[in-house]
Amino acid sequence: MAYSEEKLSEEKVFKDPVHRYIHVRDRVIWDLIGTKEFQRLRRIKQLGTTYLTFHGAEHSRFNHSLGVYEIVRRIADDVFIGRPEWNEEERLLSLCAALLHDLGHGPFSHSFEKVFDLDHEHFTRAIILGATEVNKVLTRVCDGFPEKVAEVIAKTSQNKLVVSLISSQIDADRMDYLQRDAYFTGVSYGHFDMERILRVMRPREDQVVIKQSGMHAVEDYIMSRYQMYWQVYFHPVTRSAEVILTKILHRAKELHKQNYTFKYDPIHFYSLFSGKITLEDYIKLDEAIILYYFQMWQEEEDPVLSDLCCRFMDRNLYKYVEFDPAGEYKKLAELSALFKKAGIDPEYYLVVDSSSDLPYDFYRPGEEEERLPIHLLLKNGDIRELSRESEIVDAISGKRRTDHKLYFPDDFLSDDSKKPNIKKQIRTLLEID
Ligand code: ZN
DSSP: OOGOOOOEEEEEEEEEEEEEEEEEEEHHHHHTTSSSHHHGGSSSBBGGGGGSSTTTTBBHHHHHHHHHHHHHHIIIIIIIOOOOOOOOGGGHHHHHHHTTTTTTOOHHHHHHHHHOOHHHHHHHHHHHSSSSSSHHHHHHOOHHHEEEEEEEEOOOOOHHHHHHHHSSSHHHHHHHHHOOOOHHHOSSOOOHHHHHHHTTEEEOOSEEEGGGGGHHHHHHHHHHHHHHHIIITTTTTHHHHHHHHHHHHHHHHHHHHHOOOOOSOOOGHHHHHHHOOOOHHHHHHHHHHHHHHHHTTTTTTHHHHHHHHHHHHHHHOOOEEETTTTOOHHHHHHHHHHHHTTTOHHHOOEEEEEEEOOBBOOOOOOOSSSOOOOOOOOTSSSEEGGTTTOOHHHHBBTTEEEHHHHHHHHOHHOOTTTTTTHHHHHHHHOOOO
């Protein structure tokens, strides 16, 4: 029997808090889960620093990847099977792309990508196509199969239907992370009727569409996504931890540039510092390694690096105030000058952070990030874009919401043992006195 069709003699199941069980029958999927590159995802948290705000949010990218796989498997095996628009040969491609879509994420990806100019999508592709265990498994399916999987994940595949299963505005990725992140953070947002949505999904030549009767379940899903973004993903305390993490990486990079001698030599960071990280080095990185350095760097001679690491480890985070970068740039310059006078480096201790999200958008060709809209399948067989049918979705369509905050260490500013007058001026300007 061809490897692509091989089934396990007995189905394997993973117990899962969100989907109850995750079912694996295909040999290829089982082999992919066993690769070291996929197992590495167990050591990378799905929500980065969010556990410092919601202590339950310790779940890993491994959990989420299995969840996305399970949703796509259910769509293929329970909903699409036997329908003329669905090509059974695309089943395995869809399952592999679902399972591997986040493979290139590194530890605390958000901050690492910013400071070291990395791109997890590049590494997902590199792991699938490079000299890796994942590549060996995919190549056994057939020649050119790794490329096909990589193209689906990169959204460059000609197979638009399979792409829309993994990445569109209503895809298996989002459906899994919303529910999973809601479960692990413990918030009451993020829940919606996925069973109903799966039941009304239909394959079309170039995309997944939703039967009109499922419109309200989709509205609920869009609202829950909106709530999760503002209540969980962009939570100001999580962003404070992210700001400190980013500054730790900046400081370490800067010290390396200045030939500073680290007490604890950051060998795992060398290739990141040089900007020439190899795939081999990248795969070795995980959160255990990064936290080890943060732990050790608390004892570094450099006061900034040591202070930032202590803050991160002990969760002594920055405070924040609302900030308008367009209207208050003069105030920021003034604050920055006062920080310097007070002996607090504004480069590391006065940070503007912005978050922004678009809850739903219809198709706007040529925009920086083209988003596949959600299409409804009407009773007469016509297809209509969701916001033209749903008043609720229409009300939030294309409306970007942005939030800016200014972060600073409150404890430094309230310590009046040095430069009390300048600190008082700062506190007055920040309106925190
Ligand atoms: Zn994902």
